[in-house]
Each structure stands twice: as structure tokens, then as C-alpha cells.
Amino acid sequence: MGFSMSVLVFSMLVFTPLCYSEYLNPQFYARSCPKAQEIVRSVVANAVARETxxxxxxxxxxxxxxxxxxxxxxxxxxxxxxxxxxxxxLPNNNSARGFEVIDAIKSALEKECPQTVSCADILAIAARDSTVLAGGPYWNVPxxxxxxxxxxxxxxxxxIPAPINTLPTIITKFKLVGLNTVDLVTLSGSHTIGFSRCTSFRQRLYNQTGNGQPDPTLDQSYAAQLRSGCPRSGGDNNLFPLDRVTPAKFDNHYFKNIVGAKGLLxxxxxxxxxxxTTMELVKTYAENNNLFIDQFAKSMIKMGNISPLTGSRGEIRKNCRRINT
Incomplete structure (x- = not known):
């Protein structure tokens, strides 16, 4: 890597500002529901205590x-x-989960301040609180x-970006919602916690290039470990940690794994x-956890600003699972 690339990557990170939407405000519920964030935090903390x-x-x-x-x-x-x-x-079926936790948050908020806090804001606050509980950064959620x-x-x-998408496709999907390459690499770092199903990475183990061979970019001893629990057929929903080193801790081991050819997806x-460009960002984060943590908060705020409904558009649902009647 040339000196100019190092400077470019560093400047991309250092000068990425906190982007608050002109429509959203961290103090939005200060008067209408002052305990809103406290309620969300309590329900999320209980849910994560039950299941990391x-x-x-x-x-x-x-x-x-x-x-x-x-x-x-x-x-x-x-x-x-x-x-x-x-x-x-396809991205959500048998995969997206936690809806009952959102229901519990909504129920508690409806008792405290009826039809005041949106389900969209609940998702944004719960994402922040989950990150903090795993050891990641805190940020003021607009x-x-x-x-x-x-x-x-x-x-x-x-x-929604998919595990089998090419990098140009993923970059395009991020760009379409106003997120850049720094956001892409940074937000991929959320894979520092959580699990993935066998079906999401099986092709890397058996037929990555269509020739029946494993992915050459995957560490072969790691691939052998994965094959023991992710057979050629069956076991689609068997779970594997996205970060094999610290699967429950929000840190930069995800990036260190990638550098070592042990990224799961x-x-x-x-x-x-x-x-x-993305390689240099991965290396930068693998070497500097604080830089990753700091940028993650900024990129999450930016992602949370994607096309929000504000003012008189949309509604405040009483039940997050159905529209008001």
C-alpha cells in the first residue's frame, strides 16, 4: 500500500462527520415521553440477559x-x-428475529405514553442499546x-445486501440508500456479534467457484471445522458465530478474522x-479498535437517517405488527 492510500483511508475516517438528519432530533420525546429511552433500555437489557x-x-x-x-x-x-x-x-424468513422484544417495548411504551413513540424509533433505540450491551459504542439516537x-x-x-452478493452489488445497494464505502465496511463490523446459518455460507465450503472446491480465500483448517457442522446437505439452520474469537463482544476481532482468511460469510x-480501498479499511480497523468503534456510531446515525417518515407522513402505530384502523 502506498503512502497516498494510507492518507486517503485515514482522512476518510477522520473527517466523516456525525450526520444528524434535519428532521430528526435526539430530544424528540423529551416532553411527550421523557421515560421512552429508559423503557426501551430496560426491556432490551432484560431480553439480552435472557439470551445474549x-x-x-x-x-x-x-x-x-x-x-x-x-x-x-x-x-x-x-x-x-x-x-x-x-x-x-429471503433475507428475513427463518432468520430475522426479536419481534417479540419489540412487542414488549411497544406495550410498555403504550402504557407510559399512548400512541407517542413510533415503532421505527423503537428499532433505532433498541439497536443502539444492543450495541452498548455487547460492549460497543453509545450514540445519541436522532x-x-x-x-x-x-x-x-x-x-x-x-x-438488503446478501452474503452471496458481489462487492460491486453490495456497494451499489449501500450507495442507493446514501451510504458510502466507509459506511459499508464499518457497518459490516456489526458481524462482530451474532450468528449465521449454515445455508448462508455453505457454498464457500463445497462449491464456491462451481468446480466443487472450497473457497480458496477461506482458511482451510477453519473450513474443515465449519464442514463438521455444516454438511453438504441438511443442517441449513445450524448456527455458527460470525466472529469465532469473541462472538458476544463488540470489538474489532471481526476485522482481524478477515485479515486471517477466517471471515465466515x-x-x-x-x-x-x-x-x-475496502481492504485498507479492514486492515485499519483490525489494527485500531477505537477507530472502528468511533466510526460505527457515526455510520449507524447515518443509516438511521435513511428516508424517515416525519411530520404528517405515516403514523404512530399502536401495535407494531399492524397499521392503525
Whole structure:
């Protein structure tokens, strides 16, 4: 790597500002529901205490919501007469989870301040609190989102970055929602916690290039370990930690794993093998946990600003699973 690339990567990180939306404000509920964030934090903390994995699941819900029509809680809607739920999409079916925790938060908030706090804001706050509970950064969540009155199954199938996507495709999906390459690499770091199903990476173990051979960019001893629990057929839902070293701790081991050819998903490893720019960012984060942690908070705020419904658009749902009648 040349000196100019080092300077470029460092400047991309140092000068990425905190981007608060002009429509959203961390103090949005200060008067209308002053205990809102305290209530969310309490329910999330209890859920994560019961099951550590829930932190990653709640963080993921916010991602999968924001990449489809913006951060509007469309993901939370169940199918009804007029709505086909996003929960049945390829990225979410048998995979997205934590909906009952969101229900519990909403129920507690409706008792405290009826029809005041949106489900979209609940997702944003729960994602932050989950990150903090796993040892990651705290950030002031801009608030004031409203909830959509519809869902988009096609958007969920097509817009959410997938483990098998090429790097140019993933970059394009991020760019379409206003996120850049720094955001892409940084937010991929959320894979420092949580698990993935065998079906999401099986092709790397058996037939990555169509010749029946394992992915050459995957450490072969690690691949052998994975094959023992992820057979050629069956076991689709067997779970594996996305970060094999510290699966429950929010840190930069995810990036260290990638540098060592031990990133679990293809979409993880290609950050190191398919682009000089993303490779240098991965190396930077692998060497500097504080830089990763700091930028993660900034990129999460930016992601939470994707096309929010504000003002009179949308509604404040009484039940996150269905629109008001």
C-alpha cells in the first residue's frame, strides 16, 4: 500500500462527520415521553440477559428495516388483507428475529405514553442499546421517525445486501440508500456479534467457484471445522458465530478474522480480497479498535437517517405488527 492510500483511508475516517438528519432530533420525546429511552433500555437489557444472541438480532432488525423504503418499521408489519409482510423475504424468513422484544417495548411504551413513540424509533433505540450491551459504542439516537402504512416484499428481497452478493452489488445497494464505502465496511463490523446459518455460507465450503472446491480465500483448517457442522446437505439452520474469537463482544476481532482468511460469510471476506480501498479499511480497523468503534456510531446515525417518515407522513402505530384502523 502506498503512502497516498494510507492518507486517503485515514482522512476518510477522520473527517466523516456525525450526520444528524434535519428532521430528526435526539430530544424528540423529551416532553411527550421523557421515560421512552429508559423503557426501551430496560426491556432490551432484560431480553439480552435472557439470551445474549438477542443483541445481534435487534441490531439486525434495524438494518433490514432501513434498507427497505427507509427506517419506517415496515419490517415489523405482519401480513394482512392489504399487506404482504417483509418477514417472508429471503433475507428475513427463518432468520430475522426479536419481534417479540419489540412487542414488549411497544406495550410498555403504550402504557407510559399512548400512541407517542413510533415503532421505527423503537428499532433505532433498541439497536443502539444492543450495541452498548455487547460492549460497543453509545450514540445519541436522532428521533422523530413515523411508521409506514405498508411493506415491500420485493424491496426486502432485492435491496438488503446478501452474503452471496458481489462487492460491486453490495456497494451499489449501500450507495442507493446514501451510504458510502466507509459506511459499508464499518457497518459490516456489526458481524462482530451474532450468528449465521449454515445455508448462508455453505457454498464457500463445497462449491464456491462451481468446480466443487472450497473457497480458496477461506482458511482451510477453519473450513474443515465449519464442514463438521455444516454438511453438504441438511443442517441449513445450524448456527455458527460470525466472529469465532469473541462472538458476544463488540470489538474489532471481526476485522482481524478477515485479515486471517477466517471471515465466515463471502460478503465478509470479499471486503479484503476484491478491493484495495475496502481492504485498507479492514486492515485499519483490525489494527485500531477505537477507530472502528468511533466510526460505527457515526455510520449507524447515518443509516438511521435513511428516508424517515416525519411530520404528517405515516403514523404512530399502536401495535407494531399492524397499521392503525
Amino acid at each position: 444472541r438477542m443483541a445481534a438480532s435487534l441490531l439486525r432488525l434495524h438494518f433490514h428495516d432501513c434498507f427497505v423504503k427507509g427506517c419506517d418499521a415496515s419490517l415489523l408489519l405482519d401480513s394482512s388483507g392489504t399487506i404482504i409482510s417483509e418477514k417472508g423475504s 428521533l422523530g421517525r413515523r411508521d409506514s402504512t405498508g411493506a415491500s416484499l420485493s424491496g426486502s428481497n432485492n435491496n 463471502n460478503s465478509d471476506e470479499i471486503l479484503f480480497t476484491k478491493s484495495q
